[in-house]
Amino acid sequence: MAGTGLPSLGRVKLADLVPSDGLPSDSYKISVSILSQSLAQFSAVIVQFPTTDGALLRSGLESARLYFHQRETYPPSDIIHHTSESHDWCKTSGYYANPHLWQETYDYRPGLTSSELNNSIELPPAGLSDIFTLFGKAARDILDAISYHLNLRSSPFVEILDNAPLRNQEISSSVLSVCCHGRPSFQGPQQHHNIPATQEDGQLLMYPDNDHQVDKSLISLVKSDRAGLHVRDYQGRWILVDGDLGPQEAIVFPGLALYQATAGYVNPALHRTEINMEANMYGRCSLGFKLLPKSMTSLDCSEMRAAGYGVEAQFQLPVPVDDFMQRSHPTDHLFNRPAFQCFNFQPTHDGMYSILRLRFC
Numbered sequence: 001m002a003g004t005g006l007p008s009l010g011r012v013k014l015a016d017l018v019p020s021d022g023l024p025s026d027s028y029k030i031s032v033s034i035l036s037q038s039l040a041q042f043s044a045v046i047v048q049f050p051t052t053d054g055a056l057l058r059s060g061l062e063s064a065r066l067y068f069h070q071r072e073t074y075p076p077s078d079i080i081h082h083t084s085e086s087h088d089w090c091k092t093s094g095y096y097a098n099p100h101l102w103q104e105t106y107d108y109r110p111g112l113t114s115s116e117l118n119n120s121i122e123l124p125p126a127g128l129s130d131i132f133t134l135f136g137k138a139a140r141d142i143l144d145a146i147s148y149h150l151n152l153r154s155s156p157f158v159e160i161l162d163n164a165p166l167r168n169q170e171i172s173s174s175v176l177s178v179c180c181h182g183r184p185s186f187q188g189p190q191q192h193h194n195i196p197a198t199q200e201d202g203q204l205l206m207y208p209d210n211d212h213q214v215d216k217s218l219i220s221l222v223k224s225d226r227a228g229l230h231v232r233d234y235q236g237r238w239i240l241v242d243g244d245l246g247p248q249e250a251i252v253f254p255g256l257a258l259y260q261a262t263a264g265y266v267n268p269a270l271h272r273t274e275i276n277m278e279a280n281m282y283g284r285c286s287l288g289f290k291l292l293p294k295s296m297t298s299l300d301c302s303e304m305r306a307a308g309y310g311v312e313a314q315f316q317l318p319v320p321v322d323d324f325m326q327r328s329h330p331t332d333h334l335f336n337r338p339a340f341q342c343f344n345f346q347p348t349h350d351g352m353y354s355i356l357r358l359r360f361c
Contacts, residue, residue, distance in 0.1 A: 009241055010038025011046040014138055017145045019154070035142070036149040043269035044231045044241045044253040047138065054248030056130055057287065061225045063126040065282040068104055068180040089325045090173050090295045102275065104186060106178040108132060111171035125178050132176040135289035139219040142252055143291065146266060156303040157218065157261060160293040160321070173292040182275035183283035212270040216325055217255035217290035224286035228274040238272070256329055257293050263301040263315040293321045
């Protein structure tokens with residue numbers, strides 16, 4: 001891709017993506033270009049939070065490790081989930097486990113209070129409210145930056161998003177999931193023998209979600225305590241996207257809801273998580289935020305039509321969000337969009353990129 005785009009996964013500062021009134025600054029235009037190009041080439045981008053936020057993310061991951069480490073070796077059947085296709089997609093809260101994926105999750109959803117099976121209040125990982133606020137604001141700024149790149153009006157998706165802040169009695173559609181993959185003490189009756197494994201550099205690696213996963217979000221953000229997240233790029237290659245993250249950096253990628261709302265012009269990321277079987281006693285912990293549309297709304301492409309985009313037949317009719325979130329979505333047709341805009345970039349001294357010139361692939 002040398003000379004026709006980014007040489008590697010794009011890296012942008014969140015501060016440069018915050019919208020403001022008046023003419024856009026050069027740093028905003030450059031950052032939007034890098035963001036859009038990285039999403040087009042790699043289906044992901046690295047976003048750098050202010051340095052002060054690194055401490056919050058680090059403490060959140062440390063709290064997650066301790067939270068999962070203190071849990072029992074195998075959960076009761078009542079809190080075992082084997083699929084995300086549920087009519088309760090916007091009501092998940094608290095601890096869940098999926099032994100087939102060797103994954104444990106604690107969902108934090110503002111407006112809901114989780115409880116254990118004995119009706120006692122569960123003590124969650126620390127700092128979730130602050131991390132939810134941090135990731136939620138970042139996701140909305142990134143969504144606005146994508147909208148700017150598409151020549152849509154400002155905040156075009158505000159009607160399908162939660163109020164910010166939530167009104168009284170409202171429950172958040174978006175969710176912050178604290179996850180743990182491959183905790184060695186997490187044992188299931190199947191002992192995970194059906195999970196494909198490979199040997200690399202003397203280490204046993206497992207891919208529990210062997211094919212891939214696709215988030216149904218508008219925007220997803222992921223921060224992990226060790227590398228292992230792979231995303232498929234536009235050439236069909238699986239690339240490791242969190243191999244060199246700084247303490248204040250996170251991975252961002254689009255989901256199926258944004259694909260639907262933009263008439264397919266923003267492809268969702270296909271991703272999978274690698275489990276290192278020689279990891280330490282805590283497993284691989286991550287913080288994952290999903291910016292989700294409200295349940296009582298519909299996904300339509302009116303903003304894309306207003307901006308002059310052609311809308312194919314499959315996107316013509318509005319889709320109720322509840323229906324969209326509960327049904328399965330084949331992914332073999334997702335990478336057939338027209339050629340995207342390409343830019344020439346050169347790295348700068350701080351690891352970011354500067355744009356040289358615009359061209360079309």
